[in-house]
Amino acid sequence: MNSSVRGATCGVIAAVAYGTNPLFSLNLYAAGMDVESVLFYRFAFAALVLAAAMLLTRHSLAVSRRQLMALVPAGVVFAMSSQTLYQSFLYMDAGVACSILFIYPILVAVIMTLFFHERASLLTYGCIALATAGIAMLYQGDGSGALSTVGLMLVVASSLCYALYIVGVDHSVLRTVPSARMTFWVLASGAAVFFALSGFGARLHPIGADPAVVGNVVGVALVPTIIPILFINIAIKDVGPTYSAIIGALEPVTALVIGASVFGEHITGRIALGALMILVAVTLIVARPLLHRLPLGGRSNV
Numbered sequence: 001m002n003s004s005v006r007g008a009t010c011g012v013i014a015a016v017a018y019g020t021n022p023l024f025s026l027n028l029y030a031a032g033m034d035v036e037s038v039l040f041y042r043f044a045f046a047a048l049v050l051a052a053a054m055l056l057t058r059h060s061l062a063v064s065r066r067q068l069m070a071l072v073p074a075g076v077v078f079a080m081s082s083q084t085l086y087q088s089f090l091y092m093d094a095g096v097a098c099s100i101l102f103i104y105p106i107l108v109a110v111i112m113t114l115f116f117h118e119r120a121s122l123l124t125y126g127c128i129a130l131a132t133a134g135i136a137m138l139y140q141g142d143g144s145g146a147l148s149t150v151g152l153m154l155v156v157a158s159s160l161c162y163a164l165y166i167v168g169v170d171h172s173v174l175r176t177v178p179s180a181r182m183t184f185w186v187l188a189s190g191a192a193v194f195f196a197l198s199g200f201g202a203r204l205h206p207i208g209a210d211p212a213v214v215g216n217v218v219g220v221a222l223v224p225t226i227i228p229i230l231f232i233n234i235a236i237k238d239v240g241p242t243y244s245a246i247i248g249a250l251e252p253v254t255a256l257v258i259g260a261s262v263f264g265e266h267i268t269g270r271i272a273l274g275a276l277m278i279l280v281a282v283t284l285i286v287a288r289p290l291l292h293r294l295p296l297g298g299r300s301n302v
Helices: 003-018 021-030 035-056 065-088 094-101 104-115 122-139 149-170 179-197 211-247 250-263 269-286 288-292
Strands: none
Touching: 003 211, 003 250, 021 035, 021 065, 021 094, 021 211, 021 250, 035 065, 035 179, 035 211, 065 094, 065 149, 065 179, 094 122, 094 149, 094 250, 094 269, 104 122, 104 149, 104 269, 122 269, 179 211, 211 269, 250 269
């Protein structure tokens, strides 16, 4: 298998795996777990698995004090992105929530324009308008009523937190921290956040001996957490971050399919169109480096 095929395959696996977030979280909600318990187990177990893998392969977990001072806030912001997303599942269909979450590359572009003086292009403004129109289509719901405003605000907050995390990592000392090491500390910091939010363990829902609950806890730590981390790193190295991000459009598609097929969520023509508008807008944003190189016969406005 050549590197391009391997990279594309790993990108697909990472995107589909991340899109399974609703599959495990909604089942754990049905079993009586609250958001903080689900996320504590997700982050803590994923951190333990990653730490064990790194130690077995003799990779160091050590970071400097300066790096740690940046890693902890990054972990908190990442945790808040997960918190608000998982909270939004309580107010709206998970597939729709994951579609709206996918606007984060556009928010990254906005942040870079506002705070880092990156020049905005006509394409950027057009994509923002297209994504906003897509969200408006989703907000109208499945015909039985509009989406929850609280749910919409939560998922937009989740997307914003993730965009801030990406920008923060790219513009800080964290750029010098190896990927796996940084991921471990981010997951460990997130686990600490959710342990605190659960009353320092007092309100943690016990896993118990129910095989279904145990399976979903293991699943949420491995499938939408560890697997995407491992495979997306391979994809980025083999096909680059732009193509990897474009392949990432499969994430909300996977969540929509799981929501409809497993949990009976309704996908109307309006919802499908709204999701498609968001996916097109995001794909154009992340494909900007490629569009810059197209022979347009003049100066590009991209």
